[in-house]
Amino acid sequence: MSLLVNAFDGLAFGALLFVLAVGLTLIYGMLDVLNLAHGALYMAGGYIAYLLLGGASVSLGLWAGAALLVAALGVALGGVLSAAILPLRGRGHLDQALLTLGLAILLSEFLLGVVDRGFHTLPPPDGLDGSVLGSYPLYRVAVIAAGLVIGGIVYWIFERTRAGALVRAAVDDPGMLAAIGVNVARVRLSVMLAGCGLATFAGVLGLPLLNLRAGLDSEVLVLALIVIVIGGLASIRGAVVGALLVGQVQTVGVALAPELAAYLLFAVMAAVLLWNPSGMFGRAR
């Protein structure tokens, strides 16, 4: 019974990680940019929502409105990030990593300066603050639902629309795509903007689960990186499976082998890499 609760809880964390990591993996796959500011964007989402809602319990409508506004701000931040990266095109991953890491530090320190360096959190919106089946927090069920909806939308766009086909084509063969008259730069920009919007949205979604604090950005960045390393780069299916696997390892895995908890996640990552060095759904590059 308690293992079932653990598995369900793993789904909730997996859903949150998916929303965060799907943008990271697509940005890497599409733009060939390792966006180390992704964790800071998550953190920015959380802090902006906290500033907007003031840490108080609010209605679901107000909460959702704030989350959409924060996602829009994330898109704007994505624009800034794209403009900053532009001069570094073709300069290799290290330069891009340094730039995005620097921007991440600036952003997170700015947020800590505006709010403060203490701990903050936001209760779930009214109506989602109760529990189900006796003692399981309703909000975590809502996070799973949100993850399913967002995953569904992303999958539908990616697999069933012309826009998604363009994105997939831009991953596979940008030269050919440009040759048939598609503005590849615009396709890349839209992936960047969408990925950054999802990252800040994840920051709001995770607010009742993970406290706002100094260092939150690097903590979630590491988790998101593990998800995409396990799942494989530039693969939505990889992000789904990677996020769910990380979620289960951190709940069911920890419950089964608590004394190995500190190493479990990295052991799983190592095992996946030994089995397939480009991740579960990644393609060799």
Add this chain to the structure above:
Amino acid sequence: MRFALLALAVALAAGCGGAATQQAADDSVVKVGAIISQTGVYSALGDDMEAAMRLYLDEHGGKLGGKPARLVVADDAGTPETGQQKARQLTLQDQVNVITGLIASPVAVAVAKEAAAQKTPVVIANAGADALGGPGVFRVSYTNYMHGYAAGRYAAESYGKDGAVLMGADYSAGTETLKGFAEGYAKGGGAKPLKQILTPFGKTQNFQPYLSQIPAEAKFLYVFYAGGEAITFAKNFKQFGYDTKLKLLTCQNITDEDVLQAIGADAEGITSVGLYSPALDNPENQAFTAKWKAKTGKNPSAVALQSWDAMSLIDQAAKRGGDLAQALGQVGEIASPRGPFTLDAKHNPVQNWYVREYSGGVNKVIATIAPEAS
């Protein structure tokens, strides 16, 4: 490039040498070097620490022991390497008479080592590692062991003699506090705890899988978590309904002022054992909490109290005159907002511990655990 490095090395050596020749220190001022985390994970505690030290000086006319005092604050960024480097700078360059502050234990260990080499006394205002100490090291906070030990004695008396489960973060503060609890509990006649659950330090975002390890026959849970983990634990414990299944006793950090606001309503009713409560009824505490509230608008945290007392100890020692390192050990009883305390032979505090129940925005004192008669 190589020349620049060489020039830098020469400049550094010259700088150090210059400082060393000025050893004839100015005797008319008391210089206090405070090594505080102004950045890094402990920076929220660092803000309280600095504010309390400055408040003490402001309230005492900027003087310690009757002499004008200067507080030099250095940031350890939460790492031992930076802490040690700052200790060196404070002793050699700024020529402080005493070093205080010190939030994280690994930083305190590195700083104590450096200070001993420079023959500068250290007053620890927070770090709790049991092994920390030495002839020139004085502590006004607590040792992790004593923190847990006091709670263990109380639990044996009030929570029953069996059915204990311990849970905490897997690093020195966690394991030392739990060890202290187990021994205090045994001393009070309690049975061996049913289980000890350790969680990876700083990496646990969800305590539900660990809480599900608690055996069904458990009667109560003693936990150690601080900072962000304290918030997550308190919320998870309540959200998953464990508060209706078993009694909870916690370390003081779970309901300390730095985390209470973030825990919110889920903190209501948590019982903890700590060395201080803003609700303590004594004149020193009334004066201290009033001043602190006027300055910050909040209740003082344990770190704020300890930092105030660190300055108070230095003040008393400076008043005695003579060698400061020696005087620090001879102060005797210190009147503190937590109630009077003394330092034992190892320079650790002998003090009351308080059982506090959080309700209506404050940790109310429901019992006092006096030091064991030695």
